Amino acid sequence: MSTGSFNANKTKVLLKLSLNRLKLLQQKKAQMAQQARREIAVLLEKGKIESARVRVEYIIREDYNVEAMEILELYCDLVLARFGLVEQMRHCDPGIAEAVNTIIYAAPRMEVKELSQVRDQFMLKYGRDFASAAIENIGDIVNPRVVNKLRVCTPEKLLVNQYLNAIAAAYKVDFVCPEEDLEPIPDLPTGPDAGLVQYASTPMSQPFELYHPPSAATTVAATPGVPRLNFPSPEDALASAPISPYAPGYAPPTVSLLPSQLNFPGPSDVRSVRSAVIPGPDSLPQTGPTFSIHSAPLPGRDAFPGPSVSPDPLDSVQDDLEKRLAALKK
Template sequence: MPPWNGTKAKVQLRLSVQRLRTLQEKKEAQAKMARRDVAMLLERGKIETARIKVENIINEDVYLELLELLELYCELLIARFGLLDQNSREPDAAVSEGVNAVIHAAPRTELKELHILRDLLMHKYGREYSAAIMENRDGVVSERVTKKLVVETPPAVLVNAYLSEIAKGYGVKWSPPEDDVEEQVPSTDDVDDTPDGGVKEPTSPLDAEHLPPGVGVSDSVAREGRKTPRLPELPPTEDEIEGTKEASAAAEDKKAVSEKGKVQSKPAEPEDDFTMLAKRFEALKKR
C-alpha cells in the first residue's frame, strides 16, 4: 500500500476520470451491438436466448451507471482536492462521500488507475477506517453506490420491457406473452357502476304480483326498478295505545288551563252612567 502523496493522488484522479469515460464509451458500443443481436434473435423466434442476452444487457447497464457515479465522485474530489489533502485521519464531510465510494466500489471495477487511487486513500485514512468503509458499517457508503453493486437476476417485467423496447427500436414485431403481463384484476361483477362505487345491493327476484299477501313494493323502490318487498303494516301494541291516550289527556288539560287563563284575564266591562251617578249620590249622603 503506497503512502499518501498529494501530487500522485491528484494525477490518479485525473487518469481515473479519463479511463472511466473511455470505459463507458466502450460499454455503450458493446451494449448497442448486443441489442442488435437480441433483435435478430427475436426476429428468428429464439425468445429464450434473447432473454438471456437481455439479462446480460441489464447487468451491463447497471455497471455502466456505477462507472458514471465513480466518475462523478472523482471529479468532486478533484474540485475539492484542498479538503482531501488535509492532514487528518478522517475525510472532511464535503469529500467523505466520494472517498467512501472509491474505497468501497473500486475493487468491483477493472480500472487499474482507480485501484491505485483507492490504495492511496486507504493509506491516508488508516486500516480501521478503510475496513469500516469496505464493510459499509452504519451505512456510510451512499445507497446509490451500494444498489449498483447488488448482484441479482433481473425481474421478468424488466426483461420484457427491454425486449419490447429493442423490438420497437429495430422494427421487429414482438410482444410479451400474456402470462407475463397479465395482472390479477378484481372481479367487476360485484362492483357498482354508480359514481360512488361500492358493492351492489343484492336484488330480490320477487315481483309485485308474486309477493305474499299483505306485502307490497314501495313507490320509490318501484320507480327505481328494484324488487325490495315492503313490510306489511302492523297493528299498534297496548303500550302504544296507552301512550296515545296519555298524550291526548295531557293535551286536553293544557287546553283547559289555557282557556281558564283567558277568562281570568278578561277585563271588566265599563259601568254605565246611571250606576256611576248612583254611587256618587250615596257618597254625598254619607257626608
C-alpha cells in the same frame, strides 16, 4: 495494497487517470451494448425468445455498470475539486466523505486499475478501520445508487420483458411480450403457514371498498320495548356548546335594562325608613351591671376651668364712650 505513506501528488494524478479510464470504458460498453441489442433483435425475429432473454440479462448488467461509472466519474471530479481538504485535514471531511467511501467501495468491483490505486492511497491516508467501514458499508455511508447498481443478482422478469419490448420496437421486430408476463408476480408465502393464504388466479370483478363507520347522527334502529334514540350530529353539538371565555374572539354578553326595570326606592319607602323607631339604650339587653346616666351627679361649671382670655382694649374704649354720652345727657 501499497506500503508506505500517503502521497498527495500521486493520488491527484491517479484520480485524473481514473476519470479518463472511466470515460473510455463507458464509450466501449455503450458500443458493445448497441451491438448486443442488434443480435437480440435478430433472435427475436427468428423466434428464439429464451436465448434473447439470456442475452438481455447481460445487457442489463452492463447498463448498471455504466450508470455506476457515471456516478464514480462525478465523485472523482468532486475529490479533485476539493483536494485541499484531503491534503490539509487529518480526518475525512464531511464534504467529501461520501465520495471517498463510494470510491473505496466500488474500486474492487470496477475494471479500472487506477481506481484501485486511489483506494490504496485513501487507506494510507485515513486508516484501515475507515476503509473497512467503507468496504462493508457500515451505517449506509456509501451512495445507495452505486450499491444497487453493483449488486450481483438476477434481473427481474418484468425488467427483462420491458427490455425485450424496447429492443423489438427500436429495430421494428414484430414481437410483444404477453400481458401476463409484464405484470409482477406476487411473492408466495413459504413455511408451515403457506397454505393459509390463497391467491386468486383471476382479477376481482369489483374493487375493495373502504368501510365508513356510521356517523353520530345515524338513528339507532328501534327494537321492541326500547325507545328510539336520536343523537345530534357533531356540527349541531358544536353549535349548541357554550363558548369558553378563554376562546379567541370571546366577547362577554351585554345586559341592557330599561329604566322601568330598575328597582329604585320610592317616596313611600323613604318615609317608612324615616318614621322607623330607633331603639334607645334602655331597650338594649343589659348584660353587665345596671348603670343610669341620670343617677350620677353632673359636674359643675367650675369643674371645667376655661381658658385664660386677656381683656380686649376695644372694650375699654367703648365703655369710656358710653360713660361720656351718659354724662352729656345729664
